[in-house]
């Protein structure tokens with residue numbers, strides 16, 4: 001079933017469809033939130049709050065954008081809401097974004113991870129959304145609520161930094 | 168902005184195949200006659216593969232997250248009695264859904280696997 005059909009069923013309180021939507025998006029939301037927040041506990045909260053928001057608001061998905069664009073937009077809002085709350089409270093701990101590789105650490109992989117972690121968050125999320133989620137610059141602009149030109153230039157600068165760090 | 172600069176802003180999306188047909192054609196046309204931008208594209212494609220693999224190694228959402236989601240979408244969990252040890256336990260849960268009868272279920276956890284003992288409501292996602 002396509003994600004938009006699943007969402008249709010969710011709007012009619014279909015728990016099974018909600019479960020399938022969760023399976024399809026939970027890890028992706030979690031990884032996006034980790035990319036933004038670098039904290040596993042907060043990223044889990046983002047998954048929870050995003051899924052609850054989807055359950056409550058599924059009928060308001062207009063079909064004007066892709067389901068993933070809509071969902072990542074919600075996740076991003078949740079992430080920044082949590083971040084504001086955390087910043088107002090105690091300092092959150094920043095974790096390594098990646099689990100240690102159980103196999104032998106390959107030096108190049110380690111460099112790639114380090115280069116990614118060193119990017120400013122605004123560039124890191126564009127790289128995530130373009131290279132992992134395969135989204136267009138228009139979709140990313142909608143998720144970030146910034147002009148398309150901003151997305152293009154963030155990616156351009158990210159690429160310059162990454163190439164510089166990795167050669 | 169020069170031609171090359173304009174094209175380079177699009178190359179990442181040429182690489183992930185999300186440009187409009189018109190933009191993709193313009194990029195392809197430029198690439199045919201510009202080796203510097205071809206080199207740039209090759210670099211981007213390599214970065215894209217490497218980062219895709221790297222993001223795919225990030226941890227997954229914890230397994231318990233779904234339970235938390237479903238508990239709060241079904242209603243407020245009134246009691247959650249968890250008896251048991253690390254390996255074996257029985258948990259009783261009662262939650263009030265938005266509509267209909269309260270849901271009562273009991274699960275037996277055995278070596279991390281959940282075995283349903285009883286559930287007064289059929290269906291739903293477990």
Ligand SMILES: [Zn+2]
Pocket residue numbers: 170171174197201203204
């Ligand atoms: Zn060129």
